[in-house]
Amino acid sequence: MKIKIYFLLFISLTLSISSCHRKSGDIVFSVNRYDGKPVKNAVVTLDGVTNAPGDYIFNVDGPGIKEYSVTKDGYDNVGGQYCKVEFTGEPVQVNVIMQLNDDIDLTNLLWYNQNIFCKFVNGVLSMSTDYGKTYTYSIDISEIAGEKSDIKTLWIFEDLELFFADLTRCFYSHDWKTWHESTVYDIDGNIFKPNPEDHNFSRMSYHNNRPIIGDRELYIWGNYSTG
Structure with a gap:
């Protein structure tokens, strides 16, 4: 398109x-x-x-x-x-x-923020840093997500590290080659256990770059260096 x-x-x-x-x-x-x-x-x-x-x-x-x-x-x-x-x-x-801008292909576009575009095709997540003109980063996440709808939230950090989640699990990648599952803690230091029906990562919001679900602030970024 x-x-x-x-x-x-x-x-x-x-x-x-x-x-x-x-x-x-x-x-x-x-x-x-x-x-x-x-x-x-x-x-x-x-x-x-x-x-x-x-x-x-x-x-x-x-x-x-x-x-x-x-x-x-x-x-x-x-x-x-x-x-x-x-x-x-x-x-x-x-x-x-x-x-x-010039013509930009928005087919399979999953997420964007400023100049960074992410698309998802056949289990592969790809990232462009030039407004969707060229995609120079990609990672196969088909083991986690077979469809775009399986990815409930996604974020790219300033140093281009990747964070994404399905309903009940969070994942990260430093190098866009391998991904790892992240342990999630709430503000009290307890492991956060999402409820797939109504208390899950599709309901995550960000307040001053702090991830929030319901009334709980979460800590997911221990595996990241955000620069």
């Missing part, structure tokens, strides 16, 4: 905003091109609420993790599971930089 997309090149959060035009508690989106020029009349949706084109200010009822997407008329929304912002009650600005 070949399509032209506006890709969210980079997202940053600024936790303080000083402006007489913004109400306390707003989430404000700043949408610009890679060269710094503003993108006019983009459509922003935050937690299912879509503003009029060009309206980038939202009033938020309460704290929590808010999902969002940003689109521009005539282009497809890339979206993705990590288009989220954490709202604590303080004003937040979300800076979105949009870039018109």
